[in-house]
Amino acid sequence: MTDAVSPLAPAAFPKMPKLAGVRFFTGNTGLRYAGRDDLMVAVLPEGSAVAGVFTRSKTRSAPVDWCRDALAGGSARAVVVNSGNANAFTGSAGVAAVEETARAAAQALGCKPTEVFIASTGTIGVPLDASKIAALLPKAATGKANWETAARAIMTTDTFPKGAAATAEIDGETVSIGGFAKGSGMIAPDMATTLAFVFTDANLPPEVLQDLLKDGADKSFNSITVDSDTSTSDTLLLFTTRAADHKVVRKASDKRLKAFKKALAAVLIDIAQQIVRDGEGASKFVTVRVSGAASPKAARKIGLAIANSPLVKTAIAGEDANWGRVVMAVGKSGEKADRDRLLVAIGGIPVAAKGAVVPGYDETPVAEHFKGREIDIAVDVGVGKGKATVWTCDLTHQYITINADYRT
Numbered sequence: 001m002t003d004a005v006s007p008l009a010p011a012a013f014p015k016m017p018k019l020a021g022v023r024f025f026t027g028n029t030g031l032r033y034a035g036r037d038d039l040m041v042a043v044l045p046e047g048s049a050v051a052g053v054f055t056r057s058k059t060r061s062a063p064v065d066w067c068r069d070a071l072a073g074g075s076a077r078a079v080v081v082n083s084g085n086a087n088a089f090t091g092s093a094g095v096a097a098v099e100e101t102a103r104a105a106a107q108a109l110g111c112k113p114t115e116v117f118i119a120s121t122g123t124i125g126v127p128l129d130a131s132k133i134a135a136l137l138p139k140a141a142t143g144k145a146n147w148e149t150a151a152r153a154i155m156t157t158d159t160f161p162k163g164a165a166a167t168a169e170i171d172g173e174t175v176s177i178g179g180f181a182k183g184s185g186m187i188a189p190d191m192a193t194t195l196a197f198v199f200t201d202a203n204l205p206p207e208v209l210q211d212l213l214k215d216g217a218d219k220s221f222n223s224i225t226v227d228s229d230t231s232t233s234d235t236l237l238l239f240t241t242r243a244a245d246h247k248v249v250r251k252a253s254d255k256r257l258k259a260f261k262k263a264l265a266a267v268l269i270d271i272a273q274q275i276v277r278d279g280e281g282a283s284k285f286v287t288v289r290v291s292g293a294a295s296p297k298a299a300r301k302i303g304l305a306i307a308n309s310p311l312v313k314t315a316i317a318g319e320d321a322n323w324g325r326v327v328m329a330v331g332k333s334g335e336k337a338d339r340d341r342l343l344v345a346i347g348g349i350p351v352a353a354k355g356a357v358v359p360g361y362d363e364t365p366v367a368e369h370f371k372g373r374e375i376d377i378a379v380d381v382g383v384g385k386g387k388a389t390v391w392t393c394d395l396t397h398q399y400i401t402i403n404a405d406y407r408t
Contacts, residue, residue, distance in 0.1 A: 008277035009160040016147040017176035021045030024150040025143025029132040032084030040081045040153040041140040050076035051209035053192040055234030061088035063118040066098045074206030077111040084122040088232040097130035104134035151180035164270035168263035171246040175202040183275035186229045192236035193221035201243045211252035213238045220268035226279035228308040281398030286375040293386035298335040303390030305333035313395035321366040323351045341382025
């Protein structure tokens with residue numbers, strides 16, 4: 001966690017909902033940080049359901065494996081999160097640390113260990129002393145922390161806490177959604193993102209929750225990138241207390257969920273975009289819109305090729321209107337694109353069409369657009385109807401500074 005707040009940060013942490021039965025606890029374990037909370041526990045009432053999506057990394061962490069297995073039960077009473085140590089690539093000791101943490105939390109809360117979800121973030125390859133976490137867990141049941149302090153406790157190189165909230169109606173009853181996340185570097189999600197935790201009171205069984213979350217993650221967390229690196233720890237969990245006073249909805253396709261789906265998507269996209277806005281060293285927020293692709297999947301892949309290109313990102317950081325780098329990135333994506341029908345616009349200004357620069361092209365307004373904080377790149381590849389939107393940030397010298405000094 002750095003002292004200087006990203007210039008792209010929101011003005012303030014949002015107003016969050018009151019969800020009956022959901023309590024937060026934060027504390028300092030001393031695992032790595034001094035003088036700040038590095039442990040967050042969210043406690044949920046009996047009967048709560050859970051859904052989750054996780055990294056597909058082949059070197060995933062022990063907490064990810066634990067959560068994937070625990071998800072089969074469909075119920076949750078708590079999530080325990082520490083920052084400063086990822087408990088990844090720590091072998092059997094890492095597995096034992098997760099099991100010890102789950103047992104300690106279960107004993108403190110009077111539930112099964114498999115109802116406790118675990119997440120860790122920080123340095124890879126450092127053994128985690130679970131006894132330092134377990135020592136604080138008896139206090140978790142009476143936790144009185146708020147959403148913002150919970151979000152701050154899970155930060156690493158983040159410069160601000162990230163949260164979002166929304167409400168929707170199901171059968172005329174108001175349901176609330178609130179969530180927070182951490183993330184700043186090692187951001188190129190594959191199924192989820194960094195660490196993100198979302199809570200609601202909608203009366204939904206776990207299988208419906210899972211369908212909604214997977215769809216929502218694809219359109220939000222799986223559409224962001226900071227540096228093209230997928231974390232070993234990516235975890236996105238969605239919990240519901242099921243306390244809302246409406247009839248249970250048993251299918252994700254039920255029309256009664258239309259407003260809820262929209263609200264959930266808004267929360268997920270908001271948090272995901274905040275992660276990009278807090279990209280390590282970021283000074284500009286970049287939206288890449290791709291259309292005319294062979295499929296939505298192909299469009300997203302093209303968008304990520306542009307968003308992950310160091311040449312594109314450094315051109316944006318240097319405010320150099322070098323649109324040829326966008327053309328290059330489209331070509332390297334591996335997806336179908338018609339060179340002679342390709343359209344490129346920056347800041348809404350056409351720069352290339354029909355395989356060449358636009359006749360009479362004037363770079364001045366494009367260069368002026370690159371001087372702003374919000375950059376918009378639109379590309380139509382001319383082969384179909386697939387479209388997608390991807391969000392990223394620029395790549396500055398500060399990114400190198402942060403990551404060169406991360407452990408020292």
